[in-house]
Amino acid sequence: MDVHEVVEETLARLSDGDGVWISSFTAAELHARADEIDPARPLAGVPFAVKDNIDVAGLPTTAACPDFAYRPERNAPVVQRLLDAGAIAVGKTNLDQFATGLTGARSPYGSPESVFGGGLISGGSSSGSAVAVANGAVRFALGTDTAGSGRVPAALNGIVGIKPTRGLLSTLGVVPACRSLDCVSVFAPDLGTADRVMRTAAGPVAGDPWSRTGRRPLISAPRVGVPESLDFFGDAGQEKAFARFTGDVTVDIGPLLEAGDLLYRGPWVAERLADLDDFLKTHPDSVLPVTRRILETGYAFSAADAFRAQHRLRELRMAADWIWQKTDVLVLPTIGTTYTHAEIAEDPIGRNLNLGRYTQFANLLDMAAVTVPNGFTADGRPASLTLFGPAFSDETLMLFARSLTVNDSTAPPRTSPPAAAGGTTG
Structure with missing residues (x-):
């Protein structure tokens, strides 16, 4: 497909x-950008969206808070690498305000619904990015x-989500949530596209103190673990x-869950205040009440609390x-309900x-993580798996993800994403 045809289809x-x-x-x-593209580039003519807490020159960065908005002079390095590879940045997508939330319902710009309808939330905080891929507006x-x-x-x-090892994708030009924990993530309709985007965008960036490199040996036949027990919050369908998935061994994920509780119930919520x-003190009414309520819990923690939590986290790690x-790979449901x-x-x-x-x-x-669809419940809701591995096990996770197949005839149809120019659809 001609790159200008891709632009027109995306605009539609x-x-x-x-x-x-x-x-x-x-x-x-967008058509001017299309004229500049070298068709030999690896992502030539591929349209993509950017969550609106990541800088894109020429568009404001709002973090879903209009009074916070600013106009960046340059692209975030991770965006620039994709542009250099020939991809076309289409625009900025909605999010839970200041990337604080997992619902997709905490934004003054609206609350996207899942592409599967029925009033189902889209999930957050990267709500708009996921829906823009799932509804076919962009390729990633x-x-x-x-x-x-x-x-x-x-x-x-019902799409692929990549949470790479922290630091593999630079977070320069990203509005921080918890600076020590933040990752740039990738959404795509398939693993091939996600892998190509990751390989293009990854790598150290000068001046980024959180940037890291590393690689573990690729494990072609990993040992697969599943939890000894799980809570689905009463959701028999999920x-x-x-239960359609089986592993080689069972593991106790109690230490993982306790560690996770530290993020919002412990002093890491105070890192958001850093x-x-x-802004919160000078513009309190500019922040949504639920977001402000969460952020303000950070004021309750002392420096001693932060160190105690760090000590406990070291034990849990x-x-x-x-x-x-x-x-080698731990498999969990992405969400319990x-x-x-x-x-x-x-x-x-x-x-x-x-x-x-x-x-x-x-x-x-x-940890590194890869999320993949896992069919549907009997009433048509999407199910999903997330594969976890230690830091820098990203390639093993991707390889194992490619080996998984989902055979579920209850799957409702989804709109196919637009083809990319030059045949780079993946």
């Missing part, structure tokens, strides 16, 4: 779904993932969907590391914690 889909986009380039700007999208924001929306929209404290003595927007409105904080039950420990424990 920008109105699909309410609350997905915050801003976008004009048709003239960038999100961020601190507590599960690159995995929960993927699960709720429980049955996960970057947002001044040692316990978690024993998992990798008997397994799904919620509608109405259900989230009834209990926005408690049900948000449920959504993060099997995701929010990953960055605290320095």
Whole structure:
């Protein structure tokens, strides 16, 4: 398909779904970009979206807070690498304000619904990025993932979500949530596209103190672990969907869950204030009440609390590391249950914690993760798996993910994403 045809098809889909986009380039700007593209580049003509807490020159960065918005002078390095590879940045997508939440229902720009409808939440905080991929507006999208924001929306929209090892993708030019834990994530309709985007965007960036490199040996036949027990919050459909998957060994994930609890119930919530404290104090009414309520819990923690939590996390990390003595890949359901927007409105904080039950420990424990669809429940809701490994096991996780197949005739249809110019559809 000609690159200008790709642009036109993308433009035609920008109105699909309410609350997905915050801003976008004009048709003239996108066609001008198309004229500049070298067709020999690895991502030539591939349209993509960027979560609106990541800088894209020419568009404002809002973090879903209009009064916080600024206009960056340059692209975030991770965006620039994709542009250099020939991809076309279409615009900025909606998110839970300041990337604080897993529901997709915490934005003044609207609350996107899952592509599967029925009032189902899209998941957050990278809500718009996931929906823009799932509804076919773009071929891939960038999100961020601190507590599960690159995995929960993927699960709720039936797509692939990559939460790489911390530091593999630079977080320069990203509005911090928890700076020590933040990751840039990748959404795609398939593993091939996700892998190509990761290989293009990854690598150290000068001046980024959180940038890292590393690689573990590729394991072609990994030992696969599954939890000894799980809580599906009364959702028999999700429980049955996960039961379709079997592993080689069972493991105790208690240390992982306790570590995850430290993120929102411990002093790591105070790390969000390290970057947002001044804005929160000077513009309290600019922040959504639920977001402000969460951020303000950070004021209750002392420096001693922070050190105690760090000491406990070190103990939990040692316990978690024993998992990798008997397994190479740990497989969990991405989420234990799904919620509608109405259900989230009834209990926005408690049900948000449920959504993060099997995701929010990953960055605290320095794990890599890959989320893939796992068919559907009998009533048509999406199910999903997340594969975990230790830091720098990303290639093993991708290889194992490619070996998985889902055979579920209850799968509802989804719109196919647009083809990319030059045949680079993956």
